[in-house]
Amino acid sequence: MTRALAFIILTLAISNNLAADILTDAKAVERMAPRYPLKELQSNREGWAVISYVIDKDGSVIDPKIDDSTGVSSFEKAALKVVKKWKYEPATLNGEPVQQCRTRAKITFAIRGNTATATPKFVRNFKKIVAFIDANELTEAETHLNDLRELSSWNLYEDAWYWYLKSHLDRKKGDYQSTYSSLKRAVAYEGNYLPDNEYLSSLETLFLLDVHYQHYAEALRTYEQIKALSDEIDPKTQKTAETIQAQLDSHLTLKMDIQLDTNGQWHFELPRRRFSIGSGIESLDSFEARCDAKRQIVSIEKKQVWSVPSSWGRCTLYLEGEAGKSVELLLVPNPSSTDSASL
Incomplete structure (x- = not known):
């Protein structure tokens, strides 16, 4: 019997819905632990990876992303590999299956018998x-x-x-x-x-x-x-x-100055439902909004205000573009009467 143990801490998004909508979270049916990377097991090395993914309407997992990890690539690869095999009862919106697009799991690779002490x-x-x-x-x-x-x-x-x-x-x-x-x-x-x-x-x-x-x-x-x-x-x-x-909670527009990382990516949880992109928009290729009950990939063609419907629940915004470039993100309280766009 292997002495390795890989376990999972799953954090499901909490819905934030309109009173007229009933969103039920997906439920795990089969969620096996990953295979412990042999090299790390032999070296007595432990670690973890945090993954965001989408649960499709049929209960399968699609499009997993590594949000963070201890920095060991073999743990990241093992986590990505196993999460694609997980099965769920799909989420439902008013009784109909929908994608659950904002699900996160922390997968921890620990060796049975190791103690919380340093050598x-x-x-x-x-x-x-x-x-x-x-x-x-x-x-x-x-x-x-x-x-x-x-x-x-x-x-x-x-x-x-x-x-x-x-x-x-x-x-x-x-x-x-x-x-x-x-x-x-x-x-x-x-x-x-x-x-x-x-x-x-x-x-x-x-x-x-x-x-x-x-x-x-x-x-x-x-x-x-x-x-x-x-x-x-x-x-x-x-x-x-x-x-x-x-x-x-105010009616002020809040400005955020962000910088794309070395892979040309950046993500964060939207604290408001409406946003726009100001200076630096030419550095972006697209963005993806992953919300509790829906996701949308948008090609950025012009400056406008995007509005996320309340029925989608909480959302994480993923930006992609030119590595290292600075971008201005505007969190707006109300959509413009002329250039707002629903996702």
């Missing part, structure tokens, strides 16, 4: 890197951090500490985008492998970066996690969360 070698190297960061010897710190990543044995506990440490180095270097990515991996999408104090401090910094990068829906969700863990919320954090909610 002595990991600890020694970790302390050495902390000393380099404290001494502002950032080049040495980065070199040793890269060496730490190459350790053959690697469990989920060490992985969380690695990304936590990397976030500190990224922040010291002034690279806040990398800090943001590292912190998301440190908290492991609610994996909670860090001790309580470090986990909470990571969430608090993550909240500030959610706000900085104008990921408003994510910021409010991070704030709810902080509230669940702490009896004493920092007044500034509470005030910021209240301000975000007030702005989203």
